[in-house]
Amino acid sequence: MSQAPALDAPGGVLDEVGAVPPVPGPSSTHRLWHVLRRNRPAVLSLVFVAFVVLVALFAPLIAPQDPNAQDLGQRLKGPSGAHWLGTDQFGRDVLSRLVMATRLSILAVVQALAVAALLGVPAGLAAGFLGRFVDAILNPIADALLSVPPLMLALAVVGVLGRGLTFAMVAVGLILAPRFFRVARGAAQSVRNETYVEACRLLGCSSWRLLWRHALPNASSPLLVQVTFGASIVIVAEASLSFLGVGVQIPDATWGSMLQDAYRSAQESVMFGLPAAVMIVLTILSFSTLGDGLRDALEGRATGRS
Amino acid sequence: MAADPHDTAGSPVLEVSDLTVDFETEHGWTTVVDSVSFSIEAGETLGLVGESGSGKTITALSVMGLVDGRGARVQGSVKVEGREMIGASEPVLRTVRGDLVSMIFQEPRRSLNPAFTVGNQIAETVRRHQGLSRRDAWAKTVEMLDIVGIPDPARRARQYPHELSGGMCQRVMLGIALACEPALLIADEPTTALDATVQKRMLGLMQSLKQRFGLSILFISHDLGVVSEMADRVAVMYAGSIAEIAPRHELFAEPGHPYTAGLLATYADGGDGGGSGDTVRQPRRMLSIAGMVPAAHEWPTGCRFHPRCLHAQEGRCDAGELALVGFGPQRASRCVRRGELVLEGLQSP
């Protein structure tokens, strides 16, 4: 018969707090990749987007010929040995134009998103988190921007700044900014009432630190999703603006302007617009799928894949 | 319809045999309830004690036939008044629920439908199971509200859940559960969310309702004090299986499993002993159980409690299938060392 020693005998079993998995867990990025990897469509999208970005970066090296070299004797030819994707209405090599257009299209996306994020995110975080006064000023501005017909707004901005891809993208960025504002604001508001925010305040956290260290990371997931959907919107918006002639200026090409060229030559042949159209569709699809996959993976990581 | 609590000739109101529940998780199929068996006689209250991860709630839900669908696998047998619940079709389950067996839950406000008046919710049950007319159903509703001790029942019946306090909502839940006078009531932590004074009244109410309706109760709780008040017999669950089962006072006086002893120890010395009027009392460390409850996919081999047990012995406690072994009338324990150990129960009567 054994007597039970006092359960809390010093140095005894009591000091054991409980098992933690013996192998230290992988880093957070590694874990994120692990979760994302299981999502086949998202991975494919990521690969495609990476491919497109690489093409954009190395465009001048990849383009086989001078994209602007005209050869009127070779107009509107189909794919051939000399021109893998054929020629456009001025006899220019479609493949080369497509490659250079990729660079500009991606650049356009980056510019517009950068403007949108820089304008929308800090303002949204501040409005959502600090509330009241700040919110009362910024929120109506965002609403106003949202209610203006986008095209008119873009034309107005371009009218002030001038034509050209960059200015057009600033306009698009301005149009997208309220969306980022809303998302950041919503995320910041939901975080504001969390117990851990109060805990950190009591710890001595300043509002700035709370915004940067707690509100922003919690907003990162919806914001990332917003970025990917925004990218799709920018591509279409850029195409429209270039179509109207206020975006990219000739002879430069973006996917959108190539579509416009094809449209103009519709009576003769539109085939040379097809590659650009395909790129647009695939890229938009990829961004959307990637956005969904990232969002799912990020949420899963934070909540333990519940 | 009050059953004679001394009628032992009848079959048990609830008979659970080898109940096993598996869930499909990220770790594959995981067992959360492992071959649990127990029975409840007419007019008896069985307390089911366990902490989080013990499987007590899933056990209760299985009795109600509420664990099903993809990702869940239920095996074994659960017989309510002789009727098999496992594998039964949904229409059969629906006739049994509310009529033969009812359940009340921990969060009364969340269990009530906020869009309907409380009276409506009672009336609906009664109409469905007993086919009463609207008028009769309403009369029965008001009667039930009165029976569960709600003042001004006719007026209250027209109120919505958010207009009532937590304690009142729980009484309404009892009203719904007992409206059709089932044989068995399952109460899953019914007073955990209530203030202590409200809890006391609620438990008293449940005791008197038990007498009045001849109920059997499966009372689930993590709180040994509550179980002490309510139960006739107690089953202690740990990590998916029953560690020990015993009549109430025997469990407390002489626990048959180190886990039970450990739980009792945390209630010990609550201040009854030694109160000599000494006003400058130093805070004292409490007795606790080291470690934590293992997750379902990480259950230790052998006795699942052995990593936390002071009496664990290599070779005996850490491997093999340890069965629930009966000893003495109505007692059983899963501890292989039970016969050798002196496990401390409550110190004072």
Add this chain to the structure above:
Amino acid sequence: MTRILDVRDVHKRYPLGRSFFGRPKTFHDALRGTSLTLDAGRTVAVVGESGAGKSTLGRLILGAERADSGTIELFGTDVTRASTKQWRALRRRGQMIFQDPFASLDPRMTVGDSVAEGLIIHERELDRAGRTTRVTELLDRVGLGPAYLPRYPHELSGGQLQRVSIARALGPQPDLIVCDEPVAALDVSIQAQVLNLLLDLQDQLGLGYVFISHDLSIVRRFAHEVVVMREGEVVESGPIEQVFTNPSDPYTEELIGAVLRPSATRTIPDIDAGSAADTEAEADKPVMST
């Protein structure tokens, strides 16, 4: 015995429902003239049922909210009307532990980062390596090894996480910790572990605790003094043993009597189910809690 906390006649009310012009229609009086004192290294328990105002009191003490009237002196400084700036100096000395450890830690930050947060704010001279050392020390003090540093909250159990939360609170080296129902969300077998840890820390570091709890059985073994609250008012206070063995207020008696412990005998008489009298008392309980 230094007095580290002195709360005197504090009132706090919250508006309920607004009229058309934005004026509040009715008020909920959370605190009605509450007073409380605490000396260094001691524990005062604040007990009561839901709606008593215990949590509100805890938050006022640390400046999370401002009292409507009365005075609060923390470490000898009047903080009743203190601004955020004035609080900055005091933040180091008074910390809080919350009921739900999963809610009180940022789910996106690792354990190490969460615990380091207090250090980043209050011990700026530390570089990253220095901080890691301190964090490891703090985790060790609460019984957690360095393996916990890169973990996320969802990977830990409630008990382990509450220890992390305690480690975080210890970072700034406080003299007072307000514990708001620190073990209510934990399993019974873990509760005692965490309470023992708090007691050990009090012995080692001379911490003062304001221990808010609805669970009287815990409080008796944990605190030196107790304050019993009911609907915003203090009904009784004094040394813990005295109040428990000789309660002078019937409400205190009722609370003590409602504590259920495993025993050979049952204490609850069968209440006549038809009696409506005892439900009147709870019939008009405010819907808001604590």
